[in-house]
Amino acid sequence: MDNGQDERAGLRERKKQRTRIELSWAAIRLSVERGLENVRVEDIAAEVGVSPRTFNNYFSSKAEAIVSRHLDRARLIAAELRARPASEPLWEAIANAVTARFALGQETGGHDANHEQWVAGLRLMLAEPVVQGEFLRAGAAAEAELAAAIAERTGTDPERDLYPRLVAGAAGAATTVVIDHWMRADPPVPVMPLLRDALRQIAAGLPPPTPPPS
Amino acid sequence: MDNGQDERAGLRERKKQRTRIELSWAAIRLSVERGLENVRVEDIAAEVGVSPRTFNNYFSSKAEAIVSRHLDRARLIAAELRARPASEPLWEAIANAVTARFALGQETGGHDANHEQWVAGLRLMLAEPVVQGEFLRAGAAAEAELAAAIAERTGTDPERDLYPRLVAGAAGAATTVVIDHWMRADPPVPVMPLLRDALRQIAAGLPPPTPPPS
DNA sequence: CCAAAATTTGCGGAGCGCGCATCTTTTCTG
């Protein structure tokens, strides 16, 4: 049926997966280039070479397609966390899992003017309400998986204990804030240090910056 | 003209606000009763006595209308935080601000069977993808205001420092997790203790539950 | 190579979201 995460359940699954990814990329690229509202489902479908109707078999909206890539990546973080040695302290493992995923895709292939345009388009796209909503939903979904992984690691029950979900939520919030900050940083800054810093602060209980009394 | 945001800029503003709230409640009530997809914009408008077109002058979607009440409440938390004495430690002030807002509306007027139905309907409604997305968006908006209030209090700059947004994000995540947990708790539990506990854990840096080494 | 199963596709319809022009109601000015 569809535990789709098998290594190779068949040639068919692979093709489906490829179409899915292509549709998602097409949606992203077109939206970044012309703006979300100037992209019809029809265009995206055409780009990939399927019928508009088929697009809706994969995604129920443009926003969902766009966010799909992000969601996939976010999911890998949970997997990465499970793969970490149990000896690693929890927060260290989380930080490593998160940064490991962000390490890939950081090779900014082109620093040319195109890149500027791309980022500008990205910002516009992410400013779109529908996309934002979908982004947050993806984040929530990812957090659920992350919570499960954390629960495993700490021997807690995600159904009954707040703990794993709190940790996942805090970690999610941290990455969200960082991405947001990074997106609008005018003199561009590297993400990695930001991420590590944010997670460190969370793990430290977010103490106020300047405690006056001593 | 006038800076419309005055306390009472006129009878007009009041009426608008009232209509807005009525529309939101109507949307919620109908959705809880019959399920979101069995509610047309037309129905909501009729309930309040305005034209369908007018509904869209207030909200751009059913989901937005539904979440509107939640958003308003969330916004009050930021206001509440600003109203707290500066002497209060940050996390204590946050906890107080949050719980203060949840204190109201907790008087469960009816424990009858109706209440059961209501909660069941609520769960269904909140399970709806669109509503979830909108909920998260509202949370994000609220967090922005909260971050501003926190920045004020701690003398940081929400544009440059991660700190205020991290704190707001963490607090937001905590309340989200708590609400979520509370919604599905079968033997119903009071929210307040959950909230305090969650915020306390966050402020403590979310230490793993059973750290073997000493 | 054929039959079964799964996927893609075209068709059609219910709604939604919104721009635009118009009608009403409230507010402002003298």
Added chain:
DNA sequence: CAGAAAAGATGCGCGCTCCGCAAATTTTGG
């Protein structure tokens, strides 16, 4: 207090999205 101006409410209509359904097409398995 009258008349003008501002702002909201409404009606109309268009373009699009999302989805159910059934036919066409492709893949899988024997």
